[in-house]
Amino acid sequence: MSVLSIETTPIEGQKPGTSGLRKTTRTFMGKHYLENFVASIFGAIGGAEGKTFVLGGDGRYFNDRAVQVILRMAAAEGAARVIVGQGGILSTPAASNLIRKRGTDGGIILSASHNPGGIDADFGIKFNGPNGGPAPESLTAKMHDLTTRIVGYRIWEGADVDMSSLGETSCGDMTVEVVDPVADYAQLMEGLFDFSALKALFAGGFTMRFDAMHAVTGPYATEILERRLGAPAGTVMNGSPSPDFGGGHPDPNPTWAKELMAVMTGPDAPDFGAASDGDGDRNMIVGRGAYVTPSDSLAVLAANATLAPGYAKGLAGVARSMPTSRAVDRVAEALGIEAYETPTGWKFFGNLLDAGKVTLCGEESAGTGSDHVREKDGLWAVLLWLNILAERKISVAEIMADHWKTYGRNYYSRHDYEAVETGKANALMERLEAKLADLPGTIVQGTTVEAADQFAYDDPVDGSRSEGQGVRVIFEGGARIVFRLSGTGTQGATLRVYLEDRVEGPEGLDRPADEALQTIIAAADEIAQIREMTGRNKPDVTT
Ligand code: VG1
Ligand code: CO
Secondary structure (H helix, E strand, O other), X not given: OOEEEEEOOOOOOOOOEOOEEEEEHHHHHOOOHHHHHHHHHHHHOOOOOOOEEEEEEOOOOOHHHHHHHHHHHHHHOOOOEEEEEEEEEOOHHHHHHHHHHOOOOOEEEEOOOOOOOOOOOEEEEEEEOOOOOEOOXXXXXXXXXXXXXXXXXXXXXXXXXXXXXXXXXXXXXXXXXXXXXXXXXXXXXXXXXXXXXXXXXXXXOOOEEEEOOOOOHHHHHHHHHHHHOOOOOOOEEOOOOOOOHHHOOOOOOOOOOHHHHHHHHOOOOOOEEEEEOOOOOEEEEEEOOEEEOHHHHHHHHHHHHHHOHHHOOOOOEEEEEOOOOOHHHHHHHHHOOEEEEEOOOHHHHHXXXXXXXXXXXXXXXXXXXXXXXXXXXXXXXXXXXHHHHHHHOOOHHHHHHHHHHHHOEEEEEEEEEEEEOHHHHHHHHHHHHHHHHHOXXXXXXXXXXXXXXXXXXXXXXXXXXEOOOOEEEEEOOOOEEEEEEOOOOOOOEEEEEEEEEEEOOOOOOOOOHHHHOHHHHHHHHHHHOHHHHHOOOOOOEEO
């Protein structure tokens, strides 16, 4: 057995997007496809020699094979050790935690997150650095550059590594350490939240459902909610992970988490409902008959965080991605702390968290997190909500009503037009960009446009600049529309239209969102001519 040198040639389109490289599973299974990208990761970070990495994925189809390939390539490149979750499984936040806790040189996470899994669905891979966070743009640009010039890679020739039992084994000269994927993560959560208050909450009859959507959080939620906190068996639904997520779409929103929504709006609705995505970094929060938008959830968590022991000392600052509603900005203002606005994608929060400028951050796409790891964290958000509910002893609906009364309400919705022909989507954005300068001062659907621009971000920590991060149209009175193209899709282009309107209160705080946003929705179509340019009459998914 020995190291093999394999000749290869570049494969087109190996460019990481918002969150790593995401393609169809069959693309990843193609000759040299995974190998070329893994070799380019190792190349971009200056080699793997003597290094220690974390490795794991969300268990989707091809996860098991990809883990074996990556282990053999790491061994051939001289890596010292790879810490891998049992069965090749690690949720994204658990991987981030292990990278940090064990002081490693980074980690490789296998997931296409909320995209469906299976041989005819999607797969993905990304590299997280020693801080536990997704590689910054400068590093993903290097990876992409290397994929365009690759001529060969090295791989250890040997048998599969046994992933089923805990402990140390080897692959060539490299040590492979198989760890329990849940243990370290559960311990981290115990340090942040008041587990005895949460136990008392469940013991007192508080009811909840957690929909793991047949994805990676099943074992994590079962261990923490049912075993450690004493929630009754059955609290976790769809808790057994499967390679195709039970044939579903593991995206925690009211459209895809239909089963949970039906329970939460039904006659025997529990007090609290939550769901997580394929790799466990997203969350959906819903009270009895009360869905909480992710943007509002971030604002509520920021306003109440000090109720949890891990955040009792207060927040250094908060950050949200640009399209996320500005609800959290109001909370930051009231707390007298800074609110940062970053481009879409968790990698942009890394520097702010590392520099201690922010404690909480979030995205409208159901992602919330804190400085405890460098990824968004689904179960963490659920536990923080539970800790707040245990302390305040009122319902989710009451918390929301109280929040809006105090801070005003930012009505919010996102409309996605999926698998649009790439040419058409690009034309729509180009047309929009060309007319940005003329928009301010014009009246659209009865409201005056105050400002319009293409969002660019200057990182306050390392000074790097990221351009072309989405078009913003801001109206007088606080309404806003954002247009951008997704960087995680695998078919054509996905146009995302983010709609927001601001109501100060005390009147008009409890209208249905689609009704409250009617004018803004019409304004979005008038400005971007969505129907005409895409040929679509309505969005595919509304969240
Ligand atoms: C989407 C979301 C973004 C999120 C990203 C990765 O990106 O909008 O907020 O960070 O997915 O999330 P895009 O480019 O498709 O809009 V995950 O849970 O898929 O890693
Ligand atoms: Co995810």
